[in-house]
Amino acid sequence: MGRIAKFGREDMARAALELAAERGPQAVTVAAIAAAIGAPTGSIYHRFDSREELLAEIWMDVVESFQRGFIERLATASDIDGAAAAACFMAEWVRGHLREARLLLLHHRRDFVSGKWPPSLVERAATLEPAMGAALGGFAKRAFGRADREIIARVRFALLDAPFGGIKPYVQENKAAPRELDAMVSATVRAVLGGIAR
Amino acid sequence: MGRIAKFGREDMARAALELAAERGPQAVTVAAIAAAIGAPTGSIYHRFDSREELLAEIWMDVVESFQRGFIERLATASDIDGAAAAACFMAEWVRGHLREARLLLLHHRRDFVSGKWPPSLVERAATLEPAMGAALGGFAKRAFGRADREIIARVRFALLDAPFGGIKPYVQENKAAPRELDAMVSATVRAVLGGIAR
DNA sequence: CTCGAATTAGAACATAAGTTCTAGAACCAT
DNA sequence: ATGGTTCTAGAACTTATGTTCTAATTCGAG
Numbered sequence: 001m002g003r004i005a006k007f008g009r010e011d012m013a014r015a016a017l018e019l020a021a022e023r024g025p026q027a028v029t030v031a032a033i034a035a036a037i038g039a040p041t042g043s044i045y046h047r048f049d050s051r052e053e054l055l056a057e058i059w060m061d062v063v064e065s066f067q068r069g070f071i072e073r074l075a076t077a078s079d080i081d082g083a084a085a086a087a088c089f090m091a092e093w094v095r096g097h098l099r100e101a102r103l104l105l106l107h108h109r110r111d112f113v114s115g116k117w118p119p120s121l122v123e124r125a126a127t128l129e130p131a132m133g134a135a136l137g138g139f140a141k142r143a144f145g146r147a148d149r150e151i152i153a154r155v156r157f158a159l160l161d162a163p164f165g166g167i168k169p170y171v172q173e174n175k176a177a178p179r180e181l182d183a184m185v186s187a188t189v190r191a192v193l194g195g196i197a198r
Numbered sequence: 199m200g201r202i203a204k205f206g207r208e209d210m211a212r213a214a215l216e217l218a219a220e221r222g223p224q225a226v227t228v229a230a231i232a233a234a235i236g237a238p239t240g241s242i243y244h245r246f247d248s249r250e251e252l253l254a255e256i257w258m259d260v261v262e263s264f265q266r267g268f269i270e271r272l273a274t275a276s277d278i279d280g281a282a283a284a285a286c287f288m289a290e291w292v293r294g295h296l297r298e299a300r301l302l303l304l305h306h307r308r309d310f311v312s313g314k315w316p317p318s319l320v321e322r323a324a325t326l327e328p329a330m331g332a333a334l335g336g337f338a339k340r341a342f343g344r345a346d347r348e349i350i351a352r353v354r355f356a357l358l359d360a361p362f363g364g365i366k367p368y369v370q371e372n373k374a375a376p377r378e379l380d381a382m383v384s385a386t387v388r389a390v391l392g393g394i395a396r
Numbered sequence: 397c398t399c400g401a402a403t404t405a406g407a408a409c410a411t412a413a414g415t416t417c418t419a420g421a422a423c424c425a426t
Numbered sequence: 427a428t429g430g431t432t433c434t435a436g437a438a439c440t441t442a443t444g445t446t447c448t449a450a451t452t453c454g455a456g
Contacts, residue, residue, distance in 0.1 A: 002432030003422040024308060026224070030414060040435045042416080051414065108304065110222060150378065157364050157382050165363020166355050180348065184355050184390050191389030192382050200402025201452040228444060238405045240446080249444065 007039040009047045017058050021099040025111040028055060049118065056121050059112035062100045063128060069093055071135040074159070078142040080193055083159060084186040086139075090163045091177040091185065098176060105164060105171050144196050151196065158192040205237040207245045215256050219297040223309040226253060247316065254319050257310035260298045265326060267291055269333040272357070276340040278391055282384040284337075285357045289365055289375040289383065296374060303362060303369050342394050349394065356390040 015036035019028045030051050034041040048054040070093075074086040094101040103112075117125065136155050140147035163185050167177045213234035217226045228249050232239045246252040268291075272284040292299040301310075315323065334353050338345040361383045365375045 001424050001430080003434075005433060007434085024306075029412085031412090041414085042436070043434060045415070046433065106306070108222075153378065154382060156367075157379070161363040161367060162360040162386060163363070165359040165361070165366070168363070169354075169359060180351065181355070184352060187389040187393075188360060188386045191385040195385075199400080199454055201404075201454095203403065205404085227442085229442090239444085240406070241404065243445070244403065 005046075007037055007043050007047070011037045012039075012044060012047055012054060013058050013061070016054055017062075017099055017103065020055075020058065020107070020112075021102040025055065025107055052113070052115060053118045053121075055111075056113040056117055059103065059109060060121050060124055062103045063109075064124065065097070065100060066090075066093055066104055067128060067132060070160075071131060074135050074139050077139055080143070080190055083139065083143065083155070083193055084189045087159045087163050087185045087189045088182045090160070091167055091181055094167055094171060095176040098171070098174070101167075101171050102174075105168050143193075143198075145198055154192050154196070158189045162188050162192075203244075205235055205241050205245070209235045210237075210242060210245055210252060211256050211259070214252055215260075215297055215301065218253075218256065218305070218310075219300040223253065223305055250311070250313060251316045251319075253309075254311040254315055257301065257307060258319050258322055260301045261307075261326060262322065263295070263298060264288075264291055264302055265330060268358075269329060272333050272337050275337055278341070278388055281337065281341065281353070281357060281391055282387045285361050285383045285387045286380045288358070288361045289379055292365055292369060293374040296369070296372070299365075299369050300372075303366050341391075341396075343396055352390050352394070356387045360386045360390075 012033055015033050016028050019032055019036065028051075030041050030044050033054070034044055044051075044054070048057075070086065070089050073089045074082075077083055077086050094105075113121070113125075133152075136152055136159070137147040140151045140155055144151055166181050166185060170177045170181075210231055213231050214226050217230055217234065226249075228239050228242050231252070232242055242249075242252070246255075268284065268287050271287045272280075275281055275284050292303075311319070311323075331350075334350055334357070335345040338349045338353050342349055364379050364383060368375045368379075
């Protein structure tokens with residue numbers, strides 16, 4: 001029933017992701033997306049209510065993709081070695097998802113979801129922070145027997161923030177993180193989490 | 199000769215910095231700057247050739263301000279302890295310059311200088327990377343007797359990238375970095391630079 | 397005091413980009 | 427075939443924003 005669609009949500013989202021990764025979120029105009037897939041601008045609005053919704057969706061997809069992998073890796077960790085492996089996950093993920101990494105590491109949520117969210121995304125977004133908090137807390141409990149604020153701060157620094165800082169310069173130059181970074185990240189994990197009593 | 203000016207470059211730059219820090223670069227419209235200081239929009243153009251030039255200038259001011267302090271601190275360092283002190287500089291700087299920090303740590307150069315630079319700024323910009331490279335290289339030479347690519351990578355990670363990663367989440371929430379971060383940053387420095395033979 | 401220059405003041409203009417609208421085409425069920 | 431539906435196609439509309447323009451104002455110099 002109805003004419004067959006030439007342009008789907010996926011095509012548009014993919015084009016938008018490429019534009020955002022290569023030239024930044026402000027380059028993701030409706031006209032640019034349309035041009036990238038050879039569609040008229042109006043067709044975008046047959047698939048998305050607004051540019052906002054499209055951008056929010058690609059952002060959420062990327063965040064979920066990373067977080068799912070990271071949490072999965074962390075779930076099997078219960079000691080410093082496991083933590084080091086989880087800390088290296090970001091660098092590995094970047095090697096396989098450079099475009100997505102450029103969204104996640106080089107920009108803000110605000111650049112993609114700057115106003116009213118589509119309700120479906122509100123739901124997805126609401127689970128993100130709790131899920132990450134639970135994953136970090138669970139690891140802390142397994143590895144150190146407790147998950148107080150100070151331990152969580154250390155774990156977050158060692159497993160997420162410091163690796164992010166190390167990786168960002170490479171992503172910015174459109175390169176994957178080099179292997180030698182893994183050694184530095186692991187050393188950081190051992191130094192920051194090593195002294196914690198069980 | 200001529201009417202006395204009510205609005206100077208400084209007023210405009212300060213207003214723009216505040217806007218950028220609080221609501222992001224895209225909120226720094228010419229109209230918003232003018233409104234913030236109670237000036238007509240046209241007056242902005244008596245002081246700056248374009249919005250571009252204004253944004254580029256505040257960006258460059260902030261980068262130079264940070265880099266000057268960091269390099270000064272690093273210049274007195276010649277061992278691991280000095281390195282740890284330099285690594286903590288960013289967190290200290292953020293405590294005293296939260297607005298500036300939000301520009302430097304939360305955004306890209308691209309958001310502020312997205313095209314043709316005013317010639318005066320090209321000159322200032324050209325010295326930034328060399329100066330930072332020289333500072334890091336100088337420290338490496340003093341502390342380890344050499345400054346090859348691998349050492350420099352470690353120093354940059356320990357003194358700049360990892361601290362940046364640790365600080366960013368706090369700046370994002372408009373908070374200064376807590377003291378406990380300094381301990382983690384120092385531990386990172388010792389772990390990453392500690393094993394290097396002299 | 398008058399003239400010229402720099403500035404305020406704010407309207408006017410130009411452009412870019414998101415969104416909506418109108419036509420027409422393609423498809424399916426009846 | 428026909429009608430309803432979903433899409434393409436792209437023009438038209440709207441709004442936001444950078445920039446320029448015109449007029450009035452205020453200052454110092456001669």
